[in-house]
Amino acid sequence: EDQVTQSPEALRLQEGESSSLNCSYTVSGLRGLFWYRQDPGKGPEFLFTLYSAGEEKEKERLKATLTKKESFLHITAPKPEDSATYLCAVQAGRNYGQNFVFGPGTRLSVLP
Amino acid sequence: ETGVTQTPRHLVMGMTNKKSLKCEQHLGHNAMYWYKQSAKKPLELMFVYNFKEQTENNSVPSRFSPECPNSSHLFLHLHTLQPEDSALYLCASSQVIKSDTQYFGPGTRLTVL
Numbered sequence: 001e002d003q004v005t006q007s008p009e010a011l012r013l014q015e016g017e018s019s020s021l022n023c024s025y026t027v028s029g030l031r032g033l034f035w036y037r038q039d040p041g042k043g044p045e046f047l048f049t050l051y052s053a054g055e056e057k058e059k060e061r062l063k064a065t066l067t068k069k070e071s072f073l074h075i076t077a078p079k080p081e082d083s084a085t086y087l088c089a090v091q092a093g094r095n096y097g098q099n100f101v102f103g104p105g106t107r108l109s110v111l112p
Numbered sequence: 113e114t115g116v117t118q119t120p121r122h123l124v125m126g127m128t129n130k131k132s133l134k135c136e137q138h139l140g141h142n143a144m145y146w147y148k149q150s151a152k153k154p155l156e157l158m159f160v161y162n163f164k165e166q167t168e169n170n171s172v173p174s175r176f177s178p179e180c181p182n183s184s185h186l187f188l189h190l191h192t193l194q195p196e197d198s199a200l201y202l203c204a205s206s207q208v209i210k211s212d213t214q215y216f217g218p219g220t221r222l223t224v225l
Contacts, residue, residue, distance in 0.1 A: 004154075031212065032212055032213075034213060034214070036216075041200070041219075041221065042218055042219065043116075043118075043202050043204075043216035043217050043218045043219045044155075044202070044216045045216070046213060046214070046215055046216075049213045087155070089155075091212050100145075100157050100212075100214070101154075101157075102154045102155040102157075103154060104153070104154045105154070
């Protein structure tokens, strides 16, 4: 069975204090790994898609990396507006549009 | 993000009511999805439609009935719900040929009394 775990469950950082969020997955035939940001009461906002081990993508203060077993979301010099829940999802299998599994998320708080 | 819209944004209904949630995507995508997000639980995929055909139903109770009249619109018809069905219902869309990246709407917050 495809599984996704995220750690830590919650993280509190001071403004400017860099850190990393982890997403570990167990799937057969990874087709893609996705990172989203979700603010309370809102829909997830797409951040990155990673397709193969060794791939990296960056956007402002965020950088996502992928290995064969896990992905990291690195946050450099975070600001209070980066506070949100960060969700990781994987898609596996042969068929398009199917077999999406989301992790439980990491709730990030950045204090001024 | 205004590419995927959902109405209503909030809904309160009794257990005997019938209501519908609506989702519309303006991104030219060909797949649409319904998810349920409950407190303290990961997003749960409910239904998938590819090119208007339902391709996945993750053991969802029959009191939830999806409808996809075209590739831009998706409905979730609700009847005789239970209080444990209270949750945030999210719609998403993707272009499955080029990328399966899903783009989400703002959600409908459903409360079942």
